[in-house]
Amino acid sequence: MFVLGHHDVLTVRPSARNGLTGLLEQLTTDGTVGINSNMKAELRLRERIGLSETTFVELVVWQLPAPVPGSAHSFKYRLALVDAGVCVMRYDNEAGKGDHKHLGAIEVDYPFQGIDALITDFWSDVASWRAGK
Numbered sequence: 728m729f730v731l732g733h734h735d736v737l738t739v740r741p742s743a744r745n746g747l748t749g750l751l752e753q754l755t756t757d758g759t760v761g762i763n764s765n766m767k768a769e770l771r772l773r774e775r776i777g778l779s780e781t782t783f784v785e786l787v788v789w790q791l792p793a794p795v796p797g798s799a800h801s802f803k804y805r806l807a808l809v810d811a812g813v814c815v816m817r818y819d820n821e822a823g824k825g826d827h828k829h830l831g832a833i834e835v836d837y838p839f840q841g842i843d844a845l846i847t848d849f850w851s852d853v854a855s856w857r858a859g860k
Contacts, residue, residue, distance in 0.1 A: 767792055768803070771842070782810045784853060788842060797825030800839060806849045808856060816856060818849050828852075 772788040789803040798820045808816040818828040818837060826839040830852075839845060 771802075778853075778857070781812075782808070784808050784849075786846065786849070795820060795822045797821075797823050798839070802842060804842075804845065806845070808853050810860075816852060818845065 768789045768791050770788075771790050772786055775783055775785045777783045785805070785807050787805045791801045791803055794801050795803055802820070804818065804820060806818040807814050814829070816828070816830055818826075820826045820839070826837040827834055828837045837845075837848075
């Protein structure tokens with residue numbers, strides 16, 4: 728269900744999400760997501776890669792006209808490793824929290840050094856997780 732909210736923000740309720748596309752968002756996003764309608768964001772990367780029947784990674788990177796609060800760069804990203812329906816690792820930069828990564832239940836700061844380094848670091852952590860599984 729899509730609802731137009733206050734201040735020209737489109738609110739997406741979880742009931743609007745379905746299928747595999749919505750799985751990661753359900754696992755990694757709060758109940759509502761706000762999108763500013765006046766922002767011109769450009770999708771730079773959106774890729775889902777299956778690693779096994781139950782494990783996949785999803786990489787999403789947007790270029791924004793201005794940094795999100797808490798970040799010094801103009802990218803908004805979400806790189807996640809999902810196993811058996813559980814997000815076991817995620818790199819992101821939520822507004823107000825800045826660049827960080829989630830390793831299970833632990834959240835640590837991430838020293839963002841560019842998109843190439845971000846993706847390299849993510850795949851390194853994926854390899855380490857898979858080796859320890």
